[in-house]
Amino acid sequence: MMLPFARVTIVGLGLIGSSIARGVRSTMPTVRVTGYDADPDVRATAVRIDLCDDVADSAGAAVIDADLVVLCVPVGAMGAVAAEFAADLPGDAIVSDVGGSKESVIAALRAVLPDATIVPGHPVAGTEHSGPESGFATLFRGRWCILTPEDATPEAAVVRLRSFWEALGANVEIMTPRHHDLVLAVTSHVPHLIAYSIVGTASDLEEVTQGEVIKYSAGGFRDFTRIAASDPTMWRDVFLNNREAVLEILQRLTEDVTMLQRAIRWGDGDALFDLFTRTRAIRRSIIEQGQDDPAPDFGRSHQ
């Protein structure tokens, strides 16, 4: 296989950045991986665990001979970090990112890198853990990575980035930034917001103690706590940067919850039963398409 890139720089060495680093080393071992993180402790950890071939001391030094730069920082920090390395970016490098919102990221990057070849991306994968030690090479395997090129983006750049993600084991889909933001509002952002919210509501009750919430969490609540343990900075930025789509989907959800609330109040069992039957089919499809574990309870161990 002809490798799409020879020198890859990863800016931001958290869960996703460190997983890309490990994935490249595992599937494209001849590629040189340079890493950078604004946090000196993270850089020191990256050196200690031998995450990259080289850990640079500044964003500029990190990109200076890269042919691919992947920004793996919270979406609110994309513009600032790109501005830091703008002067050092080689003219033929491709700049990409892994941010959870795309319209805002494109605007932020374009503002500071007016002439660069930018192919925004978003691998739809992750765990609730954060930091350079939480990454692993197979995180993207069988998951989807969405690329949202601009109209003027050279096709060859998109093809190279597609090959890169496919080498990491991902399936690649192309769509507009706007559609991406709506799709992710449904499949990721609103689910996270609701999970955070329900965990917050449960811990604020007067009549039920936090100890009780924890003890009896196996009744369903614990499922929500996983994604409500995701990185706070990353998620704050996603909500602030995909505001319109999140508010639109949230409005839909609120209407649907109100309908269920009314069905419960009026004892309309058929309305509840119909919905509860319909939702089973969706999980079946998700499992059939390899997007979740078929084992009961997510395959959690039961001793």
Add this chain to the structure above:
Amino acid sequence: MMLPFARVTIVGLGLIGSSIARGVRSTMPTVRVTGYDADPDVRATAVRIDLCDDVADSAGAAVIDADLVVLCVPVGAMGAVAAEFAADLPGDAIVSDVGGSKESVIAALRAVLPDATIVPGHPVAGTEHSGPESGFATLFRGRWCILTPEDATPEAAVVRLRSFWEALGANVEIMTPRHHDLVLAVTSHVPHLIAYSIVGTASDLEEVTQGEVIKYSAGGFRDFTRIAASDPTMWRDVFLNNREAVLEILQRLTEDVTMLQRAIRWGDGDALFDLFTRTRAIRRSIIEQGQDDPAPDFGRSHQ
């Protein structure tokens, strides 16, 4: 160990009933287990997979020599099935159940079994799978089982039922039916309702296809589909039978979601960040107390 019961009858051979049967056979092999289910196909399956020592053809025949009868049917069916065996119930038998709402179940059972010794129970455990073949002996291990005896219930009956659940590996807690119903509304019922709702909302959108929702579900959505694949009849009955508590918690949640919606609309990143930080601590406690898997992503396999 002195066994608390010698002849246990399980009425309703779904996930929970079949897990109790398997648990008894594994931890209390000298106990005779009799099973009954209103569905002849389920009875035939129970015989085929050798779930019990004996599968009876009627509820009456099932209980006739029992010293413990555990009702494992949807909460809306408790009264009817108890009425079926009322005439055959031995005077010294203890009747219990595993229903997810307790005030309504006590009222339903007391109406048809006015003189029986009733100790209502609720093991807070389960998976999204249903039916006699989905049960397993270790389902209750390390989970909590809540007993909600009435004031007049003999202490000895509560002690025996506690020993039974402890033998199955559960921890036992005693509380009032009313408090149980509120605690479970928070930790189980409202989470299920929201999961069902969010899956329904996602599948009804015009601008995002169901295919897209499935493909990109690893961004968080798939976590909700697990509990939204739970048994529709069981859950319809829970909502109809724990109406007040569910509506109260749902109202709280709606207020909290509205607050977050407003924070997003007005760009109040600090409010989002504060909540997202607070919720991490709860997951940590759940894992520390052994109520969830510490492995990232619930321990799902990543190939």
